[in-house]
Amino acid sequence: MELKFAAIARPNKATADVQRRQKLVRRIDQQIGYVRQIIDGKQPRAAWAWMDEAGTYFLPIKYGRQPLELKKGMFSIQCADLDHVEAALCAVRAIVLKGDLDDQLAKASTDIRAKFKS
Template identity: 30%
Template sequence: MSTLDGLKLSTAKKPAHIPAVVFRRNKLSNKLWEQIQLAKSQIDGTSFAVKKFRTVKDKETGLRKSVEVNKRLREWWFKNELGKVCFCVKYGSRPLELAKGKHSVEVGNPAELVKALELVKSAVEAGELDAQIELASGAVRKGFGR
């Protein structure tokens, strides 16, 4: 056991399921990570693609198989009438209201965009936007009802 003596051992177990708040927080955090990487790649002049698997049916054999395809990423940022870069944080297709009546963040240039996205990502991971995520999640769920 001398090899394991340098490790801190505990009795922690992996939870069977994670709470809905944490799941939504992680989902938004992952989307923000994609936006950060997309912004960095545009600044560097490179391309960025996230892969996902899609199941397709082979027309000749009739069998289903998984194919890796690029995920379509849309930019959350745009230029306003003054030429400043603005971005909206979205949960699904719904923009989050970051403050009363304010849905977007204005930054001066693309380098500041990356810093602002990272700041919002850290706020999401800290749980500061849980109420806004809950409202947006309820609106998205409501759209699926009949």
Template identity: 40%
Template sequence: MSILESLTLTSTAKRIDTSPVGTARRKLLDALVLQIEAATATIKGEVFIRRVGRWVNVDGTKERRDVPVRFRPWWWKDEAGTIHLHIHYGNRPLELKPGKSVITVGAMDRLVPVLEQVRQAIMAGELDRSMTEAVARRQRVLQKATTTTVGKAT
């Protein structure tokens, strides 16, 4: 018996949700994972530094290195010491309910559980409408910028 005959072979393909909502959901979940890592490090008293692999020119040759990049936490502390949280898509906060985009967390030790709840809400599709609106708003801005630059060039 050959090795391939001992395996169970099927004709199914890897299914990736390529809808705009699925793509937006994946991006938001990836960003949320970073926020959870940063919140966990902050609670432990550690410094969180986001690192990304980039090609760097070293002595005339290019090498791939992990370099630190800017990280913006979605949470902040007000004057009373209460932690508040924005959920961002891109660089803008999502409107979670009409007119409301801020989650009041309270104490810092509650931040990670709240972020986990937000993750569950995203996976359940509760923020799909807000993400769709954010994607549409961004596309309008990009389309407007492209139209104005094309008009100026001619």
């Protein structure tokens, strides 16, 4: 294996946007593990995905305990099965890392912070 060196140092402090992205990505990674546990027959208590009466899975993306509005008026992703739930989590993870949900994360962070001030 060949090593690739870079002339860059770690920044002293990440920006607020980067910190929020990293927090959400860690939770998404945790949820991917929960979906794999569900596939194996276990029932983790903190899984985001849930199933309706018809057998369709829904996946809200949460920041803290608050679901994010992914599109106007849309708070969850509809999935056919657990494999689709896992694929959706991986797709959302990539979207978060690109910064496409920064506005929603900033709003959710502000809303959460406002609850503590009152």
